[in-house]
Amino acid sequence: MPQSFHGRASDDELNLIDTYWRAANYMTVGQIYLLDNPLLREPLRIEHVKPRLLGHWGTSPGLSFIYAHLNRVIRARDANVIYVCGPGHGGPALVANTYLEGSYTERHPAVALDEDGLRMLFRQFSFPGGIPSHAAPEVPGSIHEGGELGYALSHAYGAAFDNPDLVVACVIGDGEAETGPLAAAWRSNAFLNPRRDGAVLPILHLNGYKIANPTLMARIPEEELRHFFLGHGYDPLFVQGEEPRAMHRLMADAMDRAFDRIAAIQREARSGAAGSVQRPAWPVIVLRSPKGWTGPREVDGLQTEGSWRSHQVPLSGLADKPGHLAQLEAWLRSYRPEELFDAAGAPLAALRALAPRGDRRMGANPHANGGLLRVPLEMPALEGHALDVAQPGATRGEATRAMGSLLRGVMEANAQAANFRVVGPDETASNRLQALFQTTGRAWMEELLPGDDHLERDGRVLEILSEHTCQGWLEGYLLTGRHGLFSCYEAFIHIVDSMFNQHAKWLDASREIPWREPIASLNYLLTSHVWQQDHNGFSHQDPGFVDVALNKKTDIVRVYLPPDANTLLCVTDHVLRTWDRINIIVAGKAPAWQWLSLDAARRHCAAGIGVWEWACRGDPDAPDLVMACAGDVPTQETLAAVQLLGQHLPALNVRVVNVVDLMTLQPAEVHPHGLADAAYDALFPPGVPAIFAYHGYPWTIHRLCYRRAHHANLHVRGYREEGTTTTPFDMTVLNGLDRFHLVQSALERLPALDDAGRTLQAAMDARLAEHHAYIRAHGQDMPEVRDWRWLAAHGGVSP
CATH class of the missing domain: 3.40.50.920 (Rossmann fold)
Structure with missing residues (x-):
């Protein structure tokens, strides 16, 4: 649990943080532009510059500013914090910060803490054979690539569920704040129990612009924005300005207030009776800073810092525009690299000392490499949940009702570990999984009224009518080392098609990274399917999610179509034991004839395909x-x-x-x-x-x-x-x-x-x-x- 800390950051400490921030910004610019001459120990020439300039500068200085201040809080309070980077295209900032703290070199030893290592760090970024431009799996500490905007906050809440000592700092770009998934995710605080769960600290970074347009949230007056967050149940803290020294003081004070508030909320919740805890007003920080902060103020006579023109690469066409090359050199030298690196080219020891130690570094925190924490589920025997099928077609039953009984057993067997959740959009009972409610309820931190159906503060079933939020919660939960299942109507799982794609790509990339440990599989139950949507009609009839899934690499995706209850039990038992997969189960919930005994179902599912001798003719x-x-x-x-x-x-x-x-x-x-x-x-x-x-x-x-x-x-x-x-x-x-x-x-x-x-x-x-x-x-x-x-x-x- 975060500790209260009443000492204010000293001016000397803030001066060091500013120097650290300059180093992170210098390395960010270097990654976007430089092939060679990483310390500018000679005049910059065009051959030192990459032929293809890729990356995003505009959001990066704000991301590093936040990272530096979180480091101070972690050191001062021994806080357990991970960093979810919603503007994932600010990847070079995350690379720079993990390099400064040492976690990047530990994971990528060839990128050493010296001039050659810095040269390699710069060269590899968005370069053939190197690393992607986003906060990809290759970046230590990342659980969120940010290639698609909208679900950083739901990832963050998923990571915080059942992690009582973890604080998830979630940076949300103001472009991302315009998306529907993000809009729904604000209400995740209605499901976060401060007695049992960790905390999420949303940090809305308003730098004013998207690729070419202003952002909505940045143009909202502060009082209206304050009411927006009050209406969503948060306690907003505003940090606004441009002058770095003043901003460092404001941010340090806001961080201290936020972490003090989190500590007080958790202390109060964990000292009282379990049923008495109420939803608190969690802190949120709103940071207003210029887009492309500390970058070129003007390029070719046009405003760049503080405008949309700084979004990606502010200076381009360097081979044809000598003035741009000179401006790039001046920009890089404005960070005074000679004050940031020693004779060997390593970041100064005083800067590296600003980072936390060991696993407290955000790039080394095991929660951001969740396979390190993954413990296999305790699985109950299937016999207690199977249907008695003496002969084919003699017994009727509801397949998903039997599955619900099994999931109840899984929930009970892992109650002490608290590492299993079921998510879905208000459909647990509709999908016949209500046996879960015999052992747990639906998580709910809002008002409880007489007649509510299985709502409880400590519920382990998460329901919200946003498939995006359900998907994000479960992904965040899995990526931090736990297990779960997503139950959804078949036709509407398409809502998360692109999120599914991103997770599949994350798993695929992670498999090639030796230090990324396997995480539990993402498991879908698709029910209320196309053949059982006769009553809802054409709009509810679509079995095409399987086709989307089959576009992914074959070693990632599995698709199961169990024909009855006992085969569904066998498939469920199997998928909950797997890792680094996406498993899709399609099964009906309506009463139907049952075909296989449990033993026959086990044999059939083990093979995956087979002749049903009893059904053949001649x-x-x-x-x-x-x-x-x-x-x-x-x-x-x-x-x-x-x-x-x-x-x-x-x-x-x-x-x-x-x-x-x-x-x-x-x-x-x-x-x-x-x-x-x-x-x-x-x-x-x-x-x-x-x-x-x-x-x-x-x-x-x-x-x-x-x-x-x-x-x-x-x-x-x-x-x-x-x-x-x-x-x-x-x-x-x-x-x-x-x-x-x-x-x-x-x-x-x-x-x-x-x-x-x-x-x-x-x-x-x-x-x-x-x-x-x-x-x-x-x-x-x-x-x-x-x-x-x-x-x-x-x-x-x-x-």
């Missing part, structure tokens, strides 16, 4: 037809179609293949879970037609299987963007995924039909016409659909 070893399926509704419709084929064409040999792990369809050389060609051909003989009923868009299966020898004989039916408010079965009919269309597809791909086959084709047309008329007359599906069940007598041997 001789499955010599099939005339393969009927394949992936997803719960496609599985039921496939089995109903197989049953019809068996009843009307008893001589037909039909093999049933069910797919749980979608990635098994890819070749082994493409994906770690992929099947070798021989194993795939054993399931799908190259000359045998196959009808594949798939949960999502049909072309996804073709995309995964196009290299297989059998691909020419593969016909896929799935969602084809047909939907409305209708009956559940009619949704499958509209998209050609129903049993009647599946039978017709099979018949069309078999050799010349005999009379029985032609009769069955006509019968399917008749059933489809009857269905069409019936639902419009009665508003529900036909009895033969509503009351359908698997007939064991026609289904072979149960597992």
